[in-house]
Amino acid sequence: MPSTKKNIVIIGGGLCGLKVATELSKKLKQTPETSKHYRLVVVNDTNVHVYHSDLYEIASAYNEKITQACLTALEDSVCIKITDVAKKSGFTFYRDRVTTIDTETKKITLKKRETLDYEYLVVAVGSVTNYYNIPGIEDHSFPLKELTDALTINCHLDQLFQERAEKKNDEKVCIAIGGGGATGIEFSCELIGFLNKLSKKYSFSRKDVDLSIIDGGYEFLKLGKKPNQIVKKRLKKLGIKPMQGTYIKGYENGNLILEDKKTKKTSTQKNDVLIWTGGIKANPLLQSFSKLNKYGELDVNEMLECTAYPNIFAGGDNATITHPKTGEFIPKTGQFAAQEGKIIAYNIWADINKQYKKQFKPLLKGYLVPLGGKRYMFIRGNIVFSGIIPFLMKKVLDIMYFNWYMPLTTAVTRIFTKEKIFVQND
Ligand SMILES: Cc1cc2nc3c(=O)[nH]c(=O)nc-3n(C[C@H](O)[C@H](O)[C@H](O)COP(=O)(O)OP(=O)(O)OC[C@H]3O[C@@H](n4cnc5c(N)ncnc54)[C@H](O)[C@@H]3O)c2cc1C
Structure with missing residues (x-):
């Protein structure tokens, strides 16, 4: 029998999307009476949530011999299985590719399955590489x-x-x-x-x-x-x-x-x-929307709702978000994508429960830039320093990040395991 529940669909299980999913799952459990009418669905084209900030380590990791086992170990070191997170949080996960979004009929089309109706939609499909049409x-x-x-x-x-x-x-x-x-x-x-x-x-x-x-x-x-x-x-x-x-x-x-x-x-x-x-540049899936800004991205208000589309929220790389005080664009980085995810989750829950929505107030924690081996640089406004301290700060942040999706002991073990792989080229 088809489900009578209304779908809250999140497209993209990346830094923004998976944060929305886990936060919203928690919030919905707090209000079972209203939440029972909704089903939370995440659609991502792969089963992995990628922690991009370590990709440079994967591209340069040294292996005596390249085997399937070492490639799997590399993959495991930067990825979290979305199926594991879905099981723990209690949302539905579709490993599928969204091909179109119809805002008139409130349906999305999937590559493997057919269509999926939505009551609320979160667009968090990230971005793609921009080659600027430079020949060759x-x-x-x-x-x-x-x-x-x-x-x-x-x-x-x-x-x-x-x-x-x-x-x-x-x-x-x-x-x-x-x-x-x-x-x-x-x-x-x-x-x-x-x-x-x-x-x-x-x-x-x-x-x-x-x-x-x-x-x-x-x-x-x-x-x-x-x-x-x-x-x-x-x-x-x-x-x-x-x-x-x-x-x-x-x-x-x-x-x-x-x-x-x-x-x-x-x-x-x-x-x-x-x-x-x-x-x-903007993910090509955004072409499904007729109202995009000059960057080909979705404009959102301070509650991260799409200005042109009711019941659609957007965060992460595919949204153009301005700082509420400075009016500057929020940088397209993971630290902001996750913060945006948290606000989107709250605001969908607030809408369902007829509560006031929250404004997005970005918090810049600073930038940590790896400079080879254990040398990192920390930058926050005028505070700039490099050495091993920023490296240790990064490891703590990594543990905190992974701990959001897994128990602390697993997150710590993971960091030590991946460090062993990453130092092979130092
Ligand atoms: C190499 C690299 C290093 C980075 N390092 C840092 C860093 O150190 N610190 C930092 O803060 N930021 C960093 N960033 C930026 C950060 O990763 C992004 O800003 C962040 O991932 C954006 O989050 P998102 O949720 O918008 O997109 P993503 O995290 O990219 O997630 C998008 C998800 O959508 C899925 N998807 C895309 N299209 C479809 C579709 N049609 N159907 C279904 N699923 C789809 C993708 O598979 C992906 O899982 C880095 C980026 C890169 C590329």
């Missing part, structure tokens, strides 16, 4: 956005070194990272250790390996002058070539086409591997 880049680069991207980069680099070593010629291996934001910086700094290990593994001359990081602007991370200086010093120490004020204009026959921002002069740079960390 999408076809000749590796993104670092999803778990599969990180595993692909890892296996590809191992294979490349093996092939080059077998060729026994003096040709250099030229690797470039395109984009000097947090992902590009953390990955390049960690990659050095991996390249050292690969060179040793395949008896390849380390001096024949070039690593550069290319950015169109003059400030890595875009978090101020001091973080930029610390990063530049660190890159220099690690032997990574920083190329600022340089645009990547294309990829042609094994070469990057570069343009100097000031002089507009073009040049070419040999390239064997380009890792693209240049930016993100």
